Amino acid sequence: AQKITQTQPGMFVQEKEAVTLDCTYDTSDPSYGLFWYKQPSSGEMIFLIYQGSYDQQNATEGRYSLNFQKARKSANLVISASQLGDSAMYFCAMREGFSGTYKYIFGTGTRLKVLA
């Protein structure tokens, strides 16, 4: 069974608009972390935002916010005021396990294209 599911292979958004990238996860661990990474065409993985399973508030980092709905096991990424440079592949990831035995699982990704 997929532990991290990203159901949108590709998304389009108009420049300056907001866009939501979906991510659902599956784990029985009480403690876990959720991450979003951006991968431009050059290949490097860029950390965007982190949400801990015990965090009460949704994480925000500049134009990025994470809509964390624990009961629904979803961790959607919201990008506000999209820019052309946001066009990239976006991966949702989950960290399971304990410090020293962490395992990171990645979703299949969503390719975002920002239109001028």
Added chain:
Amino acid sequence: GAVVSQHPSWVICKSGTSVKIECRSLDFQATTMFWYRQFPKQSLMLMATSNEGSKATYEQGVEKDKFLINHASLTLSTLTVTSAHPEDSSFYICSASGGFNTGELFFGEGSRLTVL
């Protein structure tokens, strides 16, 4: 954020030769390093997890004699693709965890291997 450097970025080799890829954490001690493989337009596939001074833990289906991983120090891990064949051509990307509060992964730039 923390910096992980991966070298080389690109490598082309002949079938049957071995290729070594280095992954260095430049400004923190990486207790754990992860090696991923990424096929075009696909997600990151975890190959192995290495902890400094101990043997790497390989994921199911990954040949440990084919992909030799050494984590000799807290700042350096190497992946050696032995007797490379064209099917080993891929994008290999390392990441490191330094035990920060979020357990965030820091990624190297990736290495694109082409085996002729």
